[in-house]
Amino acid sequence: MRKILMIFMSALFSVSAHAASLINDTETEKVLMELVEPIGSAADVPDGRLKVHIINSDDFNAFVMGGEDIYVYTGLLTQIKSPSALQAVIAHEMGHTIGGHMAQMSSRMEAELKRAMLIQALGVGLMVAGGNPSLGAGVLAGSSGVAQQSMLAFTRDEERIADDMGLKLLVKAKLDPNGFVQVLEQMGEMTSVLESKVNPNRINHPLTSERLNNVKTQIKNIDSDYVASNAPTKKQEEEFKLIQAKLIGYLDSPDRVSSLYPNSDKSDAAIYARAIALMQAGKLEDARVGTQALISKNPGNPYFYELLGDIDYQLGRYDDSVEAYEKSLSLQSGAPQIETALALVLTERNKPGDKARAIELCKRSLLSQPAPLTYWVLARAYEDGRADWARAEYYHMIGDKKNSVKYARLARKNLKKDTPEYIKAGDLIK
Numbered sequence: 481m482r483k484i485l486m487i488f489m490s491a492l493f494s495v496s497a498h499a500a501s502l503i504n505d506t507e508t509e510k511v512l513m514e515l516v517e518p519i520g521s522a523a524d525v526p527d528g529r530l531k532v533h534i535i536n537s538d539d540f541n542a543f544v545m546g547g548e549d550i551y552v553y554t555g556l557l558t559q560i561k562s563p564s565a566l567q568a569v570i571a572h573e574m575g576h577t578i579g580g581h582m583a584q585m586s587s588r589m590e591a592e593l594k595r596a597m598l599i600q601a602l603g604v605g606l607m608v609a610g611g612n613p614s615l616g617a618g619v620l621a622g623s624s625g626v627a628q629q630s631m632l633a634f635t636r637d638e639e640r641i642a643d644d645m646g647l648k649l650l651v652k653a654k655l656d657p658n659g660f661v662q663v664l665e666q667m668g669e670m671t672s673v674l675e676s677k678v679n680p681n682r683i684n685h686p687l688t689s690e691r692l693n694n695v696k697t698q699i700k701n702i703d704s705d706y707v708a709s710n711a712p713t714k715k716q717e718e719e720f721k722l723i724q725a726k727l728i729g730y731l732d733s734p735d736r737v738s739s740l741y742p743n744s745d746k747s748d749a750a751i752y753a754r755a756i757a758l759m760q761a762g763k764l765e766d767a768r769v770g771t772q773a774l775i776s777k778n779p780g781n782p783y784f785y786e787l788l789g790d791i792d793y794q795l796g797r798y799d800d801s802v803e804a805y806e807k808s809l810s811l812q813s814g815a816p817q818i819e820t821a822l823a824l825v826l827t828e829r830n831k832p833g834d835k836a837r838a839i840e841l842c843k844r845s846l847l848s849q850p851a852p853l854t855y856w857v858l859a860r861a862y863e864d865g866r867a868d869w870a871r872a873e874y875y876h877m878i879g880d881k882k883n884s885v886k887y888a889r890l891a892r893k894n895l896k897k898d899t900p901e902y903i904k905a906g907d908l909i910k
C-alpha cells in the first residue's frame with residue numbers, strides 16, 4: 481500500500497516542489513466560507529456562486545477573480561490576527577472587483593491561473609493530487625507573479641476606492657469595520673522599515689499609513705448607532721484559531737510549530753497544531769495521544785475524528801481509521817475530502833462491501849468537488865471497464881492528455897455502449 485502511494489506521490493511531488501499549489505481542506509474551506517459569505521451577499525454575489533480557494537504560499541496576500549472566486553494565501557491566513565481582519569481584506573479585494581480595477585486581468589489569464597495550480601489535499605498527509613504538470617513551471621512561476629502584480633499595479637486612487645468600498649461592504653454586512661484598522665496596522669508593522677525610506681510623493685502606490693488614516697476617518701463617520709451584529713462569534717473565532725493551527729501544523733517546520741505552540745500551551749489550537757506536526761514527522765503514536773485528548777474534550781468536532789482517521793490509516797489500523805472517518809462524516813454533511821479519504825482506506829482494506837461503499841463515497845465527493853485524487857481512488861474501487869474511465873478522468877484532470885485518451889479508448893472497448901461512463905469516456909477522446 482505504502483508503495484502505491486509513494487509512487488503516486490513522487491510522480492506529483494516532483495512537479496509540485498516548485499509550484500504554488502491550491503490546497504483542499506474541508507475544515508478550512510467551511511470556516512472561511514462562513515466568514516466571507518456575508519461579504520458576498522453584501523456585494524450581491526448570487527447565492528451559491530461564491531468560492532474560496534486556498535493558495536499554499538507564504539505571501540501575505542489575497543485577491544478576488546471575477547467577483548466570485550476568492551483566493552487567500554496561507555501566509556495571510558496563518559498570520560492575520562482575527563477573523564474580522566480577514567473579512568476586511570476580503571471586503572477590500574471585493575472592492576477592487578466592484579471598482580472594475582481587475583479589468584487588466586483578462587479572462588484568459590484567469591483561466592490559466594486556475595488550470596495551472598496544483599491541488600493538494602491536507603488531511604491524510606500524503607494525499608497529493610495534480611493540476612496541470614505541463615502548464616506547471618512556466619505559468620506557476622507567473623501565477624504568484626500575476627497576483628503580486630495586480631496587487632502592486634493598483635494606483636493610489638484604486639486602493640482608496642477599494643478601501644472605501646470594502647468598508648461599505650462590511651457595514652452593509654453588519655460586520656466589524658475595525659478589522660480594517662487591525663489589518664492595516666499589521667501591514668504597517670510588516671512594511672514600516674521599507675516605507676520609512678520611501679518618499680510618498682514619488683510613488684503611485686499608497687503608503688499603509690495613508691490608508692490607515694483614511695480608514696479611521698471613514699469609521700468615525702459611521703452612524704453612532706451602528707451595531708456589528710454579524711461580527712464573528714466566539715465560536716467562529718475559536719474555529720479560526722483551529723484552522724490557523726492546522727495550516728501551521730501541516731505547512732510549517734517542526735521548529736516553528738513548537739515556537740508558536742509550545743508544550744506549555746494547553747489550548748485546543750496548540751494541541752491540534754502539535755498533533756499534526758507530530759503526524760507529519762512520523763511520530764504517529766504521539767500524534768494519536770494529542771488527537772484523542774482533543775476528541776475527549778470535543779466529541780462533536782468532526783475534524784478531530786478526521787485527523788484520527790488520517791493517523792490510524794498511516795499506522796495501518798484500517799478498521800480504526802474507517803471508524804474514525806465514518807464518525808467524522810456522521811457529524812457533518814458535505815465533506816468531499818473526508819469522503820475521498822475514507823474511500824481510499826476502504827479500497828485498501830478491501831473487506832466484502834468495502835469497494836461498493838468506496839464507489840458510493842467517491843461519487844458523492846465528485847458531485848460536490850471534482851478532484852483528481854477522487855478519480856484515482858474510484859479507479860481502484862471499480863473492477864470493470866469503469867476503472868479505465870475513472871483513470872482517464874484522473875489523467876484528464878492532471879492535464880495528461882495522452883494517458884487520458886489511452887484509458888478512455890480502453891474504457892470504450894470494455895464498456896457497454898450508451899452507459900454513462902461509455903459516453904463520458906467518449907467526451908475525453910474528442
Ligand SMILES: [Zn+2]
Nearest residue numbers: 576634639642
Ligand atoms: Zn488593494
